[in-house]
Amino acid sequence: MKENLQLKKFTTEKVHGVYNIVEEPTFFCSKVMDIEDIVEITDKSIEYYQIYENGNPYNNNGYQYFVKNFTEQFYILDAVKLKLNNHNIVLVQQSSLDEQFNTKWQIQINVKTILTEYLFAKIKEARTFKSMKPSNFINNNINQSVYDYITNNLLDRYRFSKLDLFVQYIDIKNNQLYSDLAIKQYDPMYSSSIELDEYIVKNLNLQQDSLVDTLADVYVLYSQIKPSTDYKFDYYFNVYFEKI
Numbered sequence: 001m002k003e004n005l006q007l008k009k010f011t012t013e014k015v016h017g018v019y020n021i022v023e024e025p026t027f028f029c030s031k032v033m034d035i036e037d038i039v040e041i042t043d044k045s046i047e048y049y050q051i052y053e054n055g056n057p058y059n060n061n062g063y064q065y066f067v068k069n070f071t072e073q074f075y076i077l078d079a080v081k082l083k084l085n086n087h088n089i090v091l092v093q094q095s096s097l098d099e100q101f102n103t104k105w106q107i108q109i110n111v112k113t114i115l116t117e118y119l120f121a122k123i124k125e126a127r128t129f130k131s132m133k134p135s136n137f138i139n140n141n142i143n144q145s146v147y148d149y150i151t152n153n154l155l156d157r158y159r160f161s162k163l164d165l166f167v168q169y170i171d172i173k174n175n176q177l178y179s180d181l182a183i184k185q186y187d188p189m190y191s192s193s194i195e196l197d198e199y200i201v202k203n204l205n206l207q208q209d210s211l212v213d214t215l216a217d218v219y220v221l222y223s224q225i226k227p228s229t230d231y232k233f234d235y236y237f238n239v240y241f242e243k244i
Helices: 078-087 098-101 112-128 143-156
Strands: 038-041 046-050 073-077 087-090 104-107 156-169 204-207 218-223 230-244
Touching: 038 078, 038 112, 046 112, 073 112, 078 087, 078 112, 104 230, 112 143, 112 230, 143 156, 156 218
Parallel strands: none
Antiparallel strands: 038 230, 046 073, 087 104, 104 218, 156 230, 204 218
């Protein structure tokens, strides 16, 4: 008979807690990142610092010291450009008569990407992952791990709330706003300079791709109130999210 009851010998290996980037609740409690109740994507930029070197996969790309260090590079999330790069506007199918006098447009906005990039910049601004090296993560990639954390733990805590659309009409024939430029018909221009109360559009017609996904693409269906035979328009929008 064996003198001890040890059936199998084994060794344990310590791993970093952030190897599992998904926050899993336990019976007693769980930890999760504190987030804003309301997120407003307007024209406000977010500034942060990190180490980054293009073309070198073996460095500490994304690394942040415990406090800001002179070796870190300055980055800025331009919210105006972020929205510009994550939307498109097109003419919808319509009759030739409508196209001239009641032109219909569709603006498609990728709200999930906009929110993801905003949260990434806010996490970097707060230095939440400070002093963590690539080797602390299972994929050896700091910034990708931040994005994975956002996808797995934060996005499902938000939903699209509302959108503000601003529209300014420009007289094509009597152009005073762009006197040095040729104004084109059916050529809406994205411009943050028109973010004024007098240009806000009321009673927007909004649709989403999915009733289940609260961050599915948002579609704005907009009909011109001035004929395209005489007017074009500039537009801008702000996006808002709320915590579920």
